[in-house]
Amino acid sequence: MSNFEIFSTDCRSAARRGLLTTPHGKVETPVFMPVGSAGAVKGITPQQLEETGSVLVLANTYHLLLRPGIEAVEKAGGLHKLMGWNKPILTDSGGYQVFSLSPLAKIDDEGVEFASHIDGAKIYLNAEIATRIQNRLGADIIMCFDQCTPFSCSDPQLKKAVERTMQWAKRAKEAHNNPDQLLFGIVQGGIDLPLRELCAGELVELDFDGFAIGGLSVGEGHEDMIRTVSGTTRVLPEDKPRYLMGVGTPADIIAAVKAGVDMFDCVLPTRNGRNAFAFTGAESGPLRLRNSAYINDPSPIEVGCDCYCCRNFSRAALRHFFNVGEMLGPILVSLHNLRFYQRLMARIRQVLKENKFAEWAEEQLRK
Amino acid sequence: MSNFEIFSTDCRSAARRGLLTTPHGKVETPVFMPVGSAGAVKGITPQQLEETGSVLVLANTYHLLLRPGIEAVEKAGGLHKLMGWNKPILTDSGGYQVFSLSPLAKIDDEGVEFASHIDGAKIYLNAEIATRIQNRLGADIIMCFDQCTPFSCSDPQLKKAVERTMQWAKRAKEAHNNPDQLLFGIVQGGIDLPLRELCAGELVELDFDGFAIGGLSVGEGHEDMIRTVSGTTRVLPEDKPRYLMGVGTPADIIAAVKAGVDMFDCVLPTRNGRNAFAFTGAESGPLRLRNSAYINDPSPIEVGCDCYCCRNFSRAALRHFFNVGEMLGPILVSLHNLRFYQRLMARIRQVLKENKFAEWAEEQLRK
Numbered sequence: 001m002s003n004f005e006i007f008s009t010d011c012r013s014a015a016r017r018g019l020l021t022t023p024h025g026k027v028e029t030p031v032f033m034p035v036g037s038a039g040a041v042k043g044i045t046p047q048q049l050e051e052t053g054s055v056l057v058l059a060n061t062y063h064l065l066l067r068p069g070i071e072a073v074e075k076a077g078g079l080h081k082l083m084g085w086n087k088p089i090l091t092d093s094g095g096y097q098v099f100s101l102s103p104l105a106k107i108d109d110e111g112v113e114f115a116s117h118i119d120g121a122k123i124y125l126n127a128e129i130a131t132r133i134q135n136r137l138g139a140d141i142i143m144c145f146d147q148c149t150p151f152s153c154s155d156p157q158l159k160k161a162v163e164r165t166m167q168w169a170k171r172a173k174e175a176h177n178n179p180d181q182l183l184f185g186i187v188q189g190g191i192d193l194p195l196r197e198l199c200a201g202e203l204v205e206l207d208f209d210g211f212a213i214g215g216l217s218v219g220e221g222h223e224d225m226i227r228t229v230s231g232t233t234r235v236l237p238e239d240k241p242r243y244l245m246g247v248g249t250p251a252d253i254i255a256a257v258k259a260g261v262d263m264f265d266c267v268l269p270t271r272n273g274r275n276a277f278a279f280t281g282a283e284s285g286p287l288r289l290r291n292s293a294y295i296n297d298p299s300p301i302e303v304g305c306d307c308y309c310c311r312n313f314s315r316a317a318l319r320h321f322f323n324v325g326e327m328l329g330p331i332l333v334s335l336h337n338l339r340f341y342q343r344l345m346a347r348i349r350q351v352l353k354e355n356k357f358a359e360w361a362e363e364q365l366r367k
Numbered sequence: 368m369s370n371f372e373i374f375s376t377d378c379r380s381a382a383r384r385g386l387l388t389t390p391h392g393k394v395e396t397p398v399f400m401p402v403g404s405a406g407a408v409k410g411i412t413p414q415q416l417e418e419t420g421s422v423l424v425l426a427n428t429y430h431l432l433l434r435p436g437i438e439a440v441e442k443a444g445g446l447h448k449l450m451g452w453n454k455p456i457l458t459d460s461g462g463y464q465v466f467s468l469s470p471l472a473k474i475d476d477e478g479v480e481f482a483s484h485i486d487g488a489k490i491y492l493n494a495e496i497a498t499r500i501q502n503r504l505g506a507d508i509i510m511c512f513d514q515c516t517p518f519s520c521s522d523p524q525l526k527k528a529v530e531r532t533m534q535w536a537k538r539a540k541e542a543h544n545n546p547d548q549l550l551f552g553i554v555q556g557g558i559d560l561p562l563r564e565l566c567a568g569e570l571v572e573l574d575f576d577g578f579a580i581g582g583l584s585v586g587e588g589h590e591d592m593i594r595t596v597s598g599t600t601r602v603l604p605e606d607k608p609r610y611l612m613g614v615g616t617p618a619d620i621i622a623a624v625k626a627g628v629d630m631f632d633c634v635l636p637t638r639n640g641r642n643a644f645a646f647t648g649a650e651s652g653p654l655r656l657r658n659s660a661y662i663n664d665p666s667p668i669e670v671g672c673d674c675y676c677c678r679n680f681s682r683a684a685l686r687h688f689f690n691v692g693e694m695l696g697p698i699l700v701s702l703h704n705l706r707f708y709q710r711l712m713a714r715i716r717q718v719l720k721e722n723k724f725a726e727w728a729e730e731q732l733r734k
Binding site: 038039040042043044045046047048063067068072075076077081082083084295296297298308312313314316317319320321323324326327328330331332 | 405407411413414415430438442443444448449450451663664675680681683684686687690691695697698699
């Protein structure tokens with residue numbers, strides 16, 4: 001039986017609406033995953049997270065491996081218990097973090113040795129280890145260990161990284177030993193479409209439960225990103241979920257849905273929320289709530305928003321909380337931003353259902 | 368009509384169970400007030416606060432005067448709107464903060480000039496100004512502006528402070544211009560019982576809506592504090608609420624209820640919560656959750672506790688959150704500690720209702 005069902009496909013774009021089934025519940029797609037790298041979405045309790053409309057949450061192998069360690073997660077009753085989240089979880093393999101957080105990484109075809117960014121301890125990860133760790137963590141969806149390259153890397157480096165990513169995907173697939181967990185392959189290749197196609201083709205052969213597009217949103221810009229996404233989804237199977245990793249702004253998400261992507265994760269709602277940056281759907285754009293313009297502003301962040309923050313707090317109150325360093329500021333704006341993202345995804349699913357996605361997306365992207 | 372009704376008085380102690388009526392709702396006593404000095408209980412949303420069983424919350428004139436300023440609170444719709452809390456609020460007058468946070472205070476019989484601990488700006492407060500500010504903030508219960516003395520102050524200094532506190536109480540009573548707000552007098556006098564009696568007697572003459580005992584829990588120790596509280600409540604009218612300011616530990620609260628106190632506020636549940644210190648009712652005492660003893664501990668902070676934290680998170684998870692600096696650690700342990708305090712108060716009210724308070728209190732204080 002398939003884990004992914006497509007309800008409808010937009011007639012004027014590659015967008016689709018579907019349902020992903022996992023051991024901890026069903027997930028309507030397109031879906032946005034809040035990021036809880038170390039087992040917690042920053043400042044947000046699972047109860048609050050649920051109230052934002054979030055269903056699937058991301059955690060990270062690299063962070064959890066460093067602290068508290070895989071054995072500690074197991075002894076604490078597994079990842080769902082540790083996080084207090086009895087709904088679907090996806091763990092990233094740690095590939096991205098090994099390369100972005102550990103400058104001392106020593107890499108060869110076999111795997112990567114790197115130094116913990118916490119205490120410098122030497123750690124070794126490869127396709128098999130990252131997969132078995134994720135088997136032990138017990139997330140509903142797990143990812144292949146891949147080699148990420150910076151945007152600025154040379155063509156031979158990029159090609160080598162793609163080759164390794166393909167080899168490692170094969171090894172991950174073989175190592176994977178928990179049939180309840182969905183295993184996704186990750187397509188790499190920078191913004192080089194032939195390389196992306198090569199990588200995607202190889203992964204499709206391996207028949208993963210889903211396919212991620214990694215290594216984007218690293219400085220290439222919106223146009224190149226969307227062009228690469230479109231080119232990649234085109235060679236991915238229709239009947240499997242597609243996940244664009246670490247993306248992105250509302251505009252990125254709308255354009256990527258249009259290009260056929262089903263799943264997203266990004267730190268923007270929470271990271272920006274902690275920095276007093278509030279997303280709104282208004283023409284006037286986002287608010288920077290430390291601005292003294294809001295000292296006496298009795299209106300909510302966004303009129304009509306149904307989030308806990310907008311139902312209970314004024315811009316004046318939020319500005320005050322940030323100004324005096326009260327934790328409620330970051331908490332409340334993170335809540336609003338998460339709800340903003342989930343309202344956006346619900347809207348996307350709704351217009352897909354009503355077969356109005358293309359017009360709607362065009363209008364949104366014009367704004 | 369009286370704002371305070373006493374349901375029962377313990378036959379073996381001065382403890383009583385009552386109901387305080389305020390414009391924003393009724394408050395069962397003995398009651399514990401979480402502290403939200405600057406308009407927010409640190410890290411806790413009003414929704415979460417309500418779920419801990421909290422009804423009456425404390426905010427502070429001094430903090431709100433400095434930031435965001437009284438006019439800003441008014442323009443934001445008043446203190447209840449700013450805090451997102453449509454239940455009873457008590458504001459302290461700022462007397463304590465002027466003397467504890469501002470070393471540059473210049474005081475005379477008229478009032479106090481002090482420097483903001485934020486930016487050094489000169490600010491002037493006296494009985495009339497502190498009262499009118501509280502009238503404008505709009506809390507349900509407001510406090511007279513008093514002179515607090517450190518535990519180490521000399522007898523003449525202490526006497527002078529009590530004289531001023533009495534004079535200022537009279538002026539505050541005259542300045543008070545919002546009959547919807549209850550105005551409480553504050554008894555000062557260190558641990559000098561005759562001075563306390565003098566001050567209390569004078570305030571009783573002025574017929575306040577309630578009487579606070581200030582200037583304790585400043586280093587005098589549990590025994591001297593309770594002796595002073597007992598001696599003070601003895602000269603306060605039976606039919607008015609009594610509030611012991613800034614107190615205290617669970618043992619302090621139980622002993623003070625026994626001595627006839629109805630209301631408490633303290634930063635301990637939230638401050639300790641932020642520092643990974645969790646109160647429990649267990650014989651083994653509180654937990655310090657950064658301790659590596661909890662790395663693999665799958666049990667909640669306290670078995671049987673009905674708080675959100677204990678229902679959803681293990682000690683192992685909390686230890687991990689503190690270890691990696693996730694905000695969820697401080698948030699969850701603050702929630703537990705607040706619920707612990709509110710369960711304690713509910714238990715106190717219950718044993719008072721069942722006329723078993725004295726035995727229960729003795730047993731608790733023995734522990």
